[in-house]
Amino acid sequence: MQNRLRVLRESANLTQEDIAVRVGVSRQTIISLEKGKYNPSIFLAFKLARIFGLTIEDVFLFTDEGTE
């Protein structure tokens, strides 16, 4: 699943550590999310979207790829 996390984070002038502390995960998890290597749980996706005042669909771009 693709996402706009890096773009949104950089435009909000936040570091990966800032985001990690706010949502209660490791910085490594944020790195992994930005690279698209790891797909978050629905709870984490909500928390991340809430930081930027957006909806989940605005942050995460759902594609059918990799769902099977």
Add this chain to the structure above:
Amino acid sequence: MNINKYIKRQIWGYSAMLALGLIALLCGYIWKFQSMNGVAIGFIPVGLGGLVIMFYSRYHPQISRNIQAEADERGMFIRSKSGQTAFWITYWWVFAFTIFAKPLEISMDQFSIFTLIFMGIIYFIFFFINLAKY
């Protein structure tokens, strides 16, 4: 996640492991029940090591933060995936043992110790693979 609650729960878990290991060691020593030594070897270092880390983290916020980070959802996912893989590989290992135990003359206590070490090694191999993958 409340880190203090998590650490408290971990301390209980590691204490139980240490207690089980010591009971197994005692059983092995008193009743010469040798296969218990394998259980003791598996439980005592893990229980003791875990307890030291958890108590140390109470006075060192950075370690506490690292524990919290390791227990996040990606960490849990990686651990659970590695554990599942280690379980199935060990399952086939036990299956192979039942076939080759007699011709190779492997005793039950030797097998217990090998299996505990083997499962740990497999788990950590897949842990690092998954850490790079996800």
